Amino acid sequence: MRWEELDRQPCSLARSLSIVGDRWTLLVLRECFLRVRRFEEFEQRLGIARHVLADRLKKLTDAGVLEKVPYQERPRREEYRLTEKGLDLYPVMLSLLDWGDKWMAEPEGPPVLRRHKACGHVVHAVHTCSECGEVLGARDMTVEIGPGAKGGELPPAATAEGNPSK
Amino acid sequence: MRWEELDRQPCSLARSLSIVGDRWTLLVLRECFLRVRRFEEFEQRLGIARHVLADRLKKLTDAGVLEKVPYQERPRREEYRLTEKGLDLYPVMLSLLDWGDKWMAEPEGPPVLRRHKACGHVVHAVHTCSECGEVLGARDMTVEIGPGAKGGELPPAATAEGNPSK
DNA sequence: TTCTATCGGTTCCGAAACGGAACCGACATG
């Protein structure tokens, strides 16, 4: 499979990866969530090669995850901001973060703790069902053909998306 | 920054990416959640180059995300299975899946629907607070130094992990 | 006016990673 074919596969995971399934892209997005917005600052904080950064920012902008907003004229300079589509990636970041906290941290614990403003506790995220509110585990769902399926049957990759009862 | 330095950074997101922040790795893991376990089957379903597949399976095994389990002797053959650490990546997959469903699907809708066995509804995942159960948004948390921090201060990347009040 | 600095890139080079195809080793089967 070629990498460019990914965004045409009938699998939402593959399509997501066509945008964020890249070494640098998620680190760039981490900085975006930190409110880093300028080329220079991305470069300094990440130590990324400039042309790779330019390429990733362009791809993210083309994908509608970031948008260029002018912050000065003469000389015209633009900064990169998360769009709504980009902000919606927050759960992805949070999932990766929680997994890293649990499995990749030093013996003493994670480097950073997150405290929920509303309840005051140190927290992590729990995936729950959008309809009934129960915790969603890896084997709690069945899959079925969606309206965007091609050929009227589950794509080979489909069952991976919710795990079959098999 | 070199790629090998990622797993030593004081940032759980970076550390997670040192394992799953790769083009092919998450697609291999998608197949794992689909209960694909054998070299041949990964290769056929993904169309991945064999030596790249061998490399990814080795890295995932070394990282403790997969484990090799013999399924026959003479000739000895082994298959790859998700460990507990690997199964814990399910929220990551689900987040990417939901984002793809929302932002990358065809106009008609996503290719696959997931139905919650418990409540019977077509669902997506919602991130909620592990302590109070409320929905967690991108700006609902503050960050503070964790026990695994180095140097007694928030790493530069830290605030990205929960977003500062700034 | 020229000199230097800033910001957001682009260009170029050598090294690393990738796609594709061939090959290999340990067996089993016909």
Added chain:
DNA sequence: CATGTCGGTTCCGTTTCGGAACCGATAGAA
């Protein structure tokens, strides 16, 4: 003993990456 299966490894040509230099528009200082 020829062929097939499975899980790799090796090799080669192309793509991508890291690192450094360069560029274009402009501002401010000398």
